[in-house]
Amino acid sequence: MTPADRAQLALLLEVAGTPKPGNVDRERDLAGLRFEQFLAGAVGAREGLELAESGPVGEAFEAAVSGMADASGTNTQFGCLLLLTPLVRAAARARASAGDLTPDDVSAVVENTTVSDAASFYCAFEHADVAVQEPPADAEALDVRRGADAIPDLREQGVSLYDVMELSAERDANAHEWTTGFPRVFRAAERIEAADGPLADRAASAFLGLLTEAPDTLVVTQHGESVARDVMARAYDLRNAPREEVSAFADDLAERGVNPGTTADLTAAALYVALERGIAVEGGISTDSGVTVDE
Template sequence: MRTAAQNAELALLIEVAGTPKPGNVDRERDLPGLRFEHFLAGAVGAQGGLRAAERGERVGAAFERAVEGMADQRGGNTQFGALLLSMPLVRTAGEGELTPEAAAGTVAATTVEDAVDFYRAFDHVDVRAGDPPEEMEPLDVRRGSDAAEAIRTRGLTLADLMERSADRDGIAREWTDGFEQTFEAADRIAALDGPLPARAAETFLWLLAHEPDTHVAKKHGESTARSVMVRAQEAREGGPDHVRAFADSLVESGINPGTTADVTAGALFVALERDGLEV
């Protein structure tokens, strides 16, 4: 029987193995400087932090440890968002039943030191972030551990930080609304038939067709994110050839729906852990 940490690692591996996964690395497509093997190494490297979360260590400390291990490969940031989404879920599963209510309780229990650890994670890897308003510069995530004093002075918990970002970041939104999309996508994965990587790829496209990807919105603008959402639904309706053409077009345009991939990974973990899906 797999542990929660092992299910989380397996979820990361299955997520990247799903194909086609428009705009993202999968087992049949690499991107410049970012290859399938980097994601495999990132998932394995994160295991120490996942185990720490399962045995009850603070969410922020476990996350920072997982990111440090994930970054021990040449591709850079492979699963930062997926680990941020999954960490409170793994911690919850390690303590008992994995439900939205229990996961929300884990989020609510985060502390200022968890927030400091979250910032420390940015010391290990480059993550896309826009320029904050002038009054928020002391809390710019790109400062990494240098922002610790500002976080402690303001008394911000990790839950507070996620709430501040929820209107523009899909992972933060999951933290603040009880992981609604994650559990809904997990239900879909559990209900589908066939190999789990194929279920993951189908669920990725379903998610992309239902809500604008916030990573795309940050990089390319809200209108592009909404256009990608519409095109994803058209591809789903058109069938496999349309999906493959859609995937090619996103890569050619440099559009990477990374948040959707992160939610898919979190949903896979929930489906494996809560529903006991067999592999």
């Protein structure tokens, strides 16, 4: 499988995992957002994911978002693709040198993004409706909600895509991953690798674990810090609970319209890293020859 193959599979496994409190999964739809739309989004993002193997990160991201939105009719996986695009680029480079995907590989990719990458990132907001927080007071000209209108300011200030992420790193979990070497993603990948059972079940477990670590950015944006911390605390209490209790929590959040979507982004990225490191859907470790061996 190519890096793009694995990225697409990661998107599909993420949405198939259940229960994932507050998120769409194979047993739950949300108001106006259905399971099959996520499947369509994963298919639509394919061209951009392929471009990410060798092309500019920003251009690949915009292509993936555009394809996702066209196929699904909405924003299903914008944040997932923001994390997956540099991971795919880093994995392709690691493969070329016969190495394993590491945080240093991803850091090298994101730290070398350009102003053109940033411009493509802003253009991606023209394709999908994305919930974002207010920009810092001194960065209103770089508000992502301006979309392509912000590009002249980007170019005038010489702002790279990495620089854009730094502006939001303290308030946005995905931007924080970009600027710190993807630590939560790689830790969650290790947990997925160490777990047993079907990968979709491991995805649900990884989601719950990630939800206990920090307030979800999307929940903070839509409902405030207090609600996000309540969700995090409840997830922590359910770490070792029976599936039925986690499922009840999932139903409750869905009914309340509380959607920890950023946690889903991190889960998809962690699944991708685990797949690149050899975890296979057959339940074993995939070798370069495609053979599966017991864990």
